[in-house]
Amino acid sequence: MSASVELPNWLQQNQPVTNPSAKKHGYNPLNKNLGWLQHLLTQLNAPQNIHQTQQQPWLQVVNLAIMILLFSLAQKPLLIWLLALVWLVRLYRLSALQLYQFAKRLGHMSVFSILFILPSCFLNSWSLGLWLLFKTVLILGQVALFLQEITWVDFIKALRQLHVPPLFVLALSITIKYCHILATYLVQVLWAIELRRATTVPTPFYQTAKIMGRLYLTSKRYVLAVYEAMTLRGYQGQTTKVEHLALSKHDWRILGLDLSLIMMYCLVWRY
Amino acid sequence: MFKLENISYTYDATQAPSLADINLTITPGDFVALMGPNGSGKSTLFKILTGLLKPQTGTYYFEEKLVDSTDRCQNHLHQRIGFVFQNSDVQLFNDTVFEELAFGPKQQGLASGAVHQRVTDVLTLLGIEALAQRVPYQLSGGEQKLVALGSVLTMNPAVIILDEPYNGLSMAYQTKLTQLLQSLNAAGKTILVASHNFQQIAELANRVVVFNAQHQLVLDTPLNALTAPQEADLRQL
Numbered sequence A: 001m002s003a004s005v006e007l008p009n010w011l012q013q014n015q016p017v018t019n020p021s022a023k024k025h026g027y028n029p030l031n032k033n034l035g036w037l038q039h040l041l042t043q044l045n046a047p048q049n050i051h052q053t054q055q056q057p058w059l060q061v062v063n064l065a066i067m068i069l070l071f072s073l074a075q076k077p078l079l080i081w082l083l084a085l086v087w088l089v090r091l092y093r094l095s096a097l098q099l100y101q102f103a104k105r106l107g108h109m110s111v112f113s114i115l116f117i118l119p120s121c122f123l124n125s126w127s128l129g130l131w132l133l134f135k136t137v138l139i140l141g142q143v144a145l146f147l148q149e150i151t152w153v154d155f156i157k158a159l160r161q162l163h164v165p166p167l168f169v170l171a172l173s174i175t176i177k178y179c180h181i182l183a184t185y186l187v188q189v190l191w192a193i194e195l196r197r198a199t200t201v202p203t204p205f206y207q208t209a210k211i212m213g214r215l216y217l218t219s220k221r222y223v224l225a226v227y228e229a230m231t232l233r234g235y236q237g238q239t240t241k242v243e244h245l246a247l248s249k250h251d252w253r254i255l256g257l258d259l260s261l262i263m264m265y266c267l268v269w270r271y
Numbered sequence B: 001m002f003k004l005e006n007i008s009y010t011y012d013a014t015q016a017p018s019l020a021d022i023n024l025t026i027t028p029g030d031f032v033a034l035m036g037p038n039g040s041g042k043s044t045l046f047k048i049l050t051g052l053l054k055p056q057t058g059t060y061y062f063e064e065k066l067v068d069s070t071d072r073c074q075n076h077l078h079q080r081i082g083f084v085f086q087n088s089d090v091q092l093f094n095d096t097v098f099e100e101l102a103f104g105p106k107q108q109g110l111a112s113g114a115v116h117q118r119v120t121d122v123l124t125l126l127g128i129e130a131l132a133q134r135v136p137y138q139l140s141g142g143e144q145k146l147v148a149l150g151s152v153l154t155m156n157p158a159v160i161i162l163d164e165p166y167n168g169l170s171m172a173y174q175t176k177l178t179q180l181l182q183s184l185n186a187a188g189k190t191i192l193v194a195s196h197n198f199q200q201i202a203e204l205a206n207r208v209v210v211f212n213a214q215h216q217l218v219l220d221t222p223l224n225a226l227t228a229p230q231e232a233d234l235r236q237l
């Protein structure tokens, strides 16, 4: 047995727990801010429930582009009704949880779009504004569905398949990875603070500001370290990865559907 | 002290759980070593015990009370349990080492005289008086580990959880840490340590809990009851 260490007296006693309800304190900026930040980060880091499709990623992007184009060009209610029908059939395949996520996302996006469309309602006519709003929500629905069906990894792959300039793809992919790594890191820092802060004692405002500043500095340091690690492993801003366009049987079906929708658009438009 | 019933935790719904159906009871004064291969779920278990992660299934009791996410319960948990992270550099967020150690007791509402007393005591205890006015981020990895431990000790928690505390410490400090943990345990603190080093564990703990690569708890036994083949397995981890 090795020699024991002389512990100070207080460390050998039991520490009474200060109870949050014993003292009531008002606004605590540290708790408020950290709580908010933590909520945001856990949201960012939460695994998304993605609906797996059999489509090639690039086709998903093309499909989205075609649908958006058709929706924005379509003026006849009949055509819009047809397009919306196709869209609803695709929605039908989502699970309950995925549908909920989809609805939440669409709701958020629609609220933002209303802010932009409302002025046009006031300036022009209400009927025009509402028509615009209706179409915008339908288009946003396409985007929301797209986001529900594609992971970031696949989206990056799609961009490569479509021969988007590699530098742009690389920048995007690194940004996404960075954000993810940084969020994971920040969550840990926030955990450390949470473990040692008490809800009983209000933290003075200057200390909150100091901790927030520290958080910024550590994340900056951390991002630099990640960058250094990437440079050391030979990252120079170019990529040799080439993805080829591939088409499966399932993909042809989607392409066929897209083409027939376009044809329908031309037909309805003429008559 | 801790009572876990059928606890499972999954980080990502598309992947297998990182902790599968864990049942574990820890009584006050226990000195438990957690062992298992990389990625077996040791750190995840610690995060559940400290209330940082909420298990998707199962129940968790701390000091006979069901743990939930209310402020009151979390506050109780955080004051009773001290946790030194595996990557303890993320744990330091103050301007100087002194302030770092003082943060916890200040938050507990101690008078400034008592806070000062605790900080100087702990600095002496860990032999890091010279670091008191240094900036925590500029310290070396091992120094940061000691400061993180110090910041937990000043809060005088009843339970101390250390996730691979020996990593990056010099031999002299490893011996020192072993002695310190033994004294803390003798003073009545419950201690949980994750480690890959059976040699050190054998000197310290009185109980060993082992996870396998499938994130299951496969062994929970007093150290002196280990059979020779079991011990040989643990030395491989």
Ligand SMILES: Nc1ncnc2c1ncn2[C@@H]1O[C@H](COP(=O)(O)OP(=O)(O)OP(=O)(O)O)[C@@H](O)[C@H]1O
Binding pocket: B011, B012, B018, B036, B037, B038, B039, B040, B041, B042, B043, B044, B045, B086
């Ligand atoms: N933030 C996370 N997101 C997704 N999966 C994670 C996360 N953290 C851990 N995991 C996974 O959970 C499992 C358990 O990880 P954990 O860190 O608890 O292992 P560990 O036993 O502490 O390993 P080590 O000995 O290497 O520290 C691993 O398979 C890991 O990949």
Ligand SMILES: [Mg+2]
Binding pocket: B042, B043, B044, B086, B163
């Ligand atoms: Mg670990």
